[in-house]
Amino acid sequence: AQTVTQSQPEMSVQEAETVTLSCTYDTSESDYYLFWYKQPPSRQMILVIRQEAYKQQNATENRFSVNFQKAAKSFSLKISDSQLGDAAMYFCAYRRDSNYQLIWGAGTKLIIKP
Amino acid sequence: DTGVSQDPRHKITKRGQNVTFRCDPISEHNRLYWYRQTLGQGPEFLTYFQNEAQLEKSRLLSDRFSAERPKGSFSTLEIQRTEQGDSAMYLCASSFGNSPLHFGNGTRLTVT
Numbered sequence: 001a002q003t004v005t006q007s008q009p010e011m012s013v014q015e016a017e018t019v020t021l022s023c024t025y026d027t028s029e030s031d032y033y034l035f036w037y038k039q040p041p042s043r044q045m046i047l048v049i050r051q052e053a054y055k056q057q058n059a060t061e062n063r064f065s066v067n068f069q070k071a072a073k074s075f076s077l078k079i080s081d082s083q084l085g086d087a088a089m090y091f092c093a094y095r096r097d098s099n100y101q102l103i104w105g106a107g108t109k110l111i112i113k114p
Numbered sequence: 115d116t117g118v119s120q121d122p123r124h125k126i127t128k129r130g131q132n133v134t135f136r137c138d139p140i141s142e143h144n145r146l147y148w149y150r151q152t153l154g155q156g157p158e159f160l161t162y163f164q165n166e167a168q169l170e171k172s173r174l175l176s177d178r179f180s181a182e183r184p185k186g187s188f189s190t191l192e193i194q195r196t197e198q199g200d201s202a203m204y205l206c207a208s209s210f211g212n213s214p215l216h217f218g219n220g221t222r223l224t225v226t
Contacts, residue, residue, distance in 0.1 A: 037217075044218060045157070047214045047215070100145065106154070
């Protein structure tokens with residue numbers, strides 16, 4: 001069965017600095033998708049970035065980028081120039097190519113220090 | 115794109131009562147999902163619709179839970195004879211095909 005592990009329950013970073021959130025997953029599939037979602041306090045879950053496993057190039061969305069290491073089954077999220085609005089729970093999620101279900105990590109709480 | 119809408123935002127009920135939540139997905143999305151999330155955890159899959167057909171229901175769900183999507187548009191999730199363990203955030207999400215999920219704000223249920 002597929003599993004997703006986020007080993008950092010909480011991370012903190014100084015505003016304007018860079019932080020990396022870790023995610024590892026376990027699967028025997030070769031085609032799948034990986035996602036990072038952000039959930040601010042009392043607000044909705046928002047997609048931050050997605051990565052297709054067949055793509056070697058790491059996905060990037062403005063200040064957010066991933067380091068996708070397929071062989072190591074690692075999918076970390078880097079946030080550059082951290083802003084106060086980045087404070088939230090960050091969830092890593094996995095989905096098989098032919099399936100609809102998302103498998104979620106337990107989340108990492110990101111604190112931004114002004 | 116008005117986003118996924120959920121109603122109500124909060125619901126407080128006494129143990130043993132029935133509750134019903136509503137989700138209005140993004141209009142062109144054919145897939146609709148219900149998740150449950152407890153504090154400090156990632157979402158837990160409950161059930162999934164493609165158009166009006168309920169294609170899967172989690173084995174974790176008891177028979178007290180039922181969901182419908184009668185015309186392939188909005189969906190309802192009903193919990194009968196609520197228990198304190200049902201207290202959680204209930205999230206609805208929608209997508210078109212294999213596109214990423216778009217989530218609503220959730221309904222927070224408190225069972226006293």
